[in-house]
Amino acid sequence: xxxxxxxxxxxxxxxxxxxxxxxxxxxxxxxxxxxxxxxxxxxxxxxxxxxxxxxxxxxxxxxxxxxxxxxxxxxxxxxxxxxxxxxxxxxxxxxxxxxxxxxxxxxxxxxxxxxxxxxxxxxxxxxxxxxxxxxxxxxxxxxxxxxxxxxxxxxxxxxxxxxxxxxxxxxxxxxxxxxxxxxxxxxxxxxxxxxxxxxxxxxxxxxxxxxxxxxxxxxxxxxxxxxxxxxxxxxxxxxxxxxxxxxxxxxxxxxxxxxxxxxxxxxxxxxxxxxxxxxxxxxxxxxxx
Amino acid sequence: xxxxxxxxxxxxxxxxxxxxxxxxxxxxxxxxxxxxxxxxxxxxxxxxxxxxxxxxxxxxxxxxxxxxxxxxxxxxxxxxxxxxxxxxxxxxxxxxxxxxxxxxxxxxxxxxxxxxxxxxxxxxxxxxxxxxxxxxxxxxxxxxxxxxxxxxxxxxxxxxxxxxxxxxxxxxxxxxxxxxxxxxxxxxxxxxxxxxxxxxxxxxxxxxxxxxxxxxxxxxxxxxxxxxxxxxxxxxxxxxxxxxxxxxxxxxxxxxxxxxxxxxxxxxxxxxxxxxxxxxxxxxxxxxxxxxxxxxxxxxxxxxxxxxxxxxxxxxxxxxxxxxxxxxxxxxxxxxxxx
Numbered sequence: 163x164x165x166x167x168x169x170x171x172x173x174x175x176x177x178x179x180x181x182x183x184x185x186x187x188x189x190x191x192x193x194x195x196x197x198x199x200x201x202x203x204x205x206x207x208x209x210x211x212x213x214x215x216x217x218x219x220x221x222x223x224x225x226x227x228x229x230x231x232x233x234x235x236x237x238x239x240x241x242x243x244x245x246x247x248x249x250x251x252x253x254x255x256x257x258x259x260x261x262x263x264x265x266x267x268x269x270x271x272x273x274x275x276x277x278x279x280x281x282x283x284x285x286x287x288x289x290x291x292x293x294x295x296x297x298x299x300x301x302x303x304x305x306x307x308x309x310x311x312x313x314x315x316x317x318x319x320x321x322x323x324x325x326x327x328x329x330x331x332x333x334x335x336x337x338x339x340x341x342x343x344x345x346x347x348x349x350x351x352x353x354x355x356x357x358x359x360x361x362x363x364x365x366x367x368x369x370x371x372x373x374x375x376x377x378x379x380x381x382x383x384x385x386x387x388x389x390x391x392x393x394x395x396x397x398x399x400x401x402x403x404x405x406x407x408x409x410x411x412x413x414x415x416x417x418x419x420x421x422x423x424x425x426x427x428x429x430x431x432x433x434x435x436x437x438x439x440x441x442x443x444x445x446x447x448x449x450x451x
Numbered sequence: 452x453x454x455x456x457x458x459x460x461x462x463x464x465x466x467x468x469x470x471x472x473x474x475x476x477x478x479x480x481x482x483x484x485x486x487x488x489x490x491x492x493x494x495x496x497x498x499x500x501x502x503x504x505x506x507x508x509x510x511x512x513x514x515x516x517x518x519x520x521x522x523x524x525x526x527x528x529x530x531x532x533x534x535x536x537x538x539x540x541x542x543x544x545x546x547x548x549x550x551x552x553x554x555x556x557x558x559x560x561x562x563x564x565x566x567x568x569x570x571x572x573x574x575x576x577x578x579x580x581x582x583x584x585x586x587x588x589x590x591x592x593x594x595x596x597x598x599x600x601x602x603x604x605x606x607x608x609x610x611x612x613x614x615x616x617x618x619x620x621x622x623x624x625x626x627x628x629x630x631x632x633x634x635x636x637x638x639x640x641x642x643x644x645x646x647x648x649x650x651x652x653x654x655x656x657x658x659x660x661x662x663x664x665x666x667x668x669x670x671x672x673x674x675x676x677x678x679x680x681x682x683x684x685x686x687x688x689x690x691x692x693x694x695x696x697x698x699x700x701x702x703x704x705x706x707x708x709x710x711x712x713x714x715x716x717x718x719x720x721x722x723x724x725x726x727x728x729x730x731x732x733x734x735x736x737x738x739x740x741x742x743x744x745x746x747x748x749x750x751x752x753x754x755x756x757x758x759x760x761x762x763x764x765x766x767x768x769x770x771x772x773x774x775x776x777x778x779x780x781x782x783x784x785x786x787x788x789x790x
Binding site for chain 1: 528529530533536537538553598
């Protein structure tokens with residue numbers, strides 16, 4: 163019996179993965195459970211959290227208040243738009259990148275990854291300098307005789323900064339699946355009479371769908387739970403769910419309400435991502451195996 | 452004028468000449484192989500004909516039409532790639548139908564043509580499968596069917612058998628030849644395997660360092676290799692020194708100024724002290740249908756191939772005499788290009 167097979171069958175497997183499992187349990191499962199528990203605790207503004215009493219109040223107010231609906235809806239359309247823009251920009255970018263020769267390919271790949279090395283807060287401040295009322299964009303507009311526009315603290319600012327931050331997470335999985343493509347398949351399609359556009363549409367795109375799918379899942383998930391960018395570029399008025407949770411915890415000190423919103427965000431995110439995954443994978447599973 | 456004509460075709464990559472002023476005429480229905488070691492420019496030549504590589508100089512004429520700078524899509528040639536280059540996300544049927552869909556062939560005709568070509572390559576049972584569910588040989592057939600279904604004027608095969616194991620390779624060689632005969636399609640095949648080129652082509656083009664060094668029918672090429680390189684690359688050869696005798700007949704002679712080629716199967720083994728040359732068997736390899744002996748002589752070690760006629764082979768160390776028909780000696784010219 164090979165080592166791998168014995169590891170698979172015996173208790174040895176669990177033993178070997180115990181460190182990872184402990185970490186997973188301690189840092190993810192237990193805090194999540196505590197959050198779930200907290201979201202059912204009774205809260206009173208004068209006495210604080212009562213950890214011995216349980217209630218469904220937080221969830222019912224979440225379901226009953228249109229204020230929350232608006233914020234959840236905004237969070238999901240901003241995330242969806244960010245994901246769409248990342249696909250539109252990232253897929254062609256990854257394709258061009260995969261067609262570049264050395265040394266340009268590695269240089270541009272590093273260039274694409276460098277934003278990940280810079281703190282998201284620094285990048286958000288960078289955008290606010292550009293988009294602010296007296297920022298570079300508005301100064302340019304005025305220099306050409308235009309009137310200044312309100313850019314900062316709008317969904318526009320949040321989406322543009324999110325796309326900037328999330329792009330590498332789209333490019334990397336698409337790039338990985340592009341690596342698996344046989345370049346001769348494109349030549350074969352050309353020789354059979356296909357135009358370059360048709361080759362893209364019928365040969366390249368269907369084969370990189372798994373990469374696009376993982377890219378959209380990562381980007382949507384990260385965007386829907388993003389905190390720093392909506393916080394810094396959306397301002398006090400343009401709230402997203404993560405900033406709302408922050409407010410509940412630190413301004414209102416209503417931890418159970420914050421926990422309830424966090425649980426709702428997690429469940430909705432899971433629901434959207436799982437159905438999206440099912441939908442796309444269902445279409446390509448048969449052919450791509 | 453020939454069906455496919457390469458006129459002074461050349462390709463430069465920067466400072467390097469990949470293909471130098473190549474001239475080749477291929478007749479309609481002919482099966483021509485481009486044979487040479489890797490890096491000799493044979494694949495570049497094929498890619499220029501297919502339109503995947505820009506031509507640096509010269510012309511390519513197909514059936515009277517200059518296609519030197521035409522786009523691959525407008526050439527309408529059938530190409531089979533070394534990696535097969537099947538579309539992994541499409542079934543066998545859709546792979547084969549791709550070219551017809553690009554040509555907007557009506558659906559009923561499309562179905563008929565796909566069915567017919569799948570039958571030709573004996574894959575009619577696997578139309579619904581995906582490439583990953585097929586064996587190497589079956590993938591090769593799909594690639595062939597996909598190229599043939601568009602009824603191209605010329606079929607280009609780029610090392611079509613190099614990814615198959617030995618048994619399958621031989622089977623597919625005959626299969627490709629059968630299909631080529633049945634369809635009557637003009638075919639150009641690139642290969643580095645001399646036995647492949649010899650067994651199925653009408654003519655073999657030997658390329659070396661970007662140049663064509665010999666074009667001949669397989670038998671002529673084998674029997675009359677022009678240069679030392681070709682005699683060693685196409686089949687095995689013993690190289691012997693020699694000179695012309697008084698009557699102008701070529702004879703083996705140590706210290707002679709000519710280089711002669713003598714194929715291992717053309718040497719007879721005789722008893723000791725008989726024949727033209729004496730030697731000792733130093734090595735012995737069993738090839739199934741044949742024995743390959745290494746015989747050390749005063750002219751160096753010679754290879755001798757004997758048919759396995761069922762009798763016991765000669766032991767290593769046996770002293771033997773070697774004999775041959777002087778008419779089978781070939782004079783080789785010095786290589787004008789180094790491979």
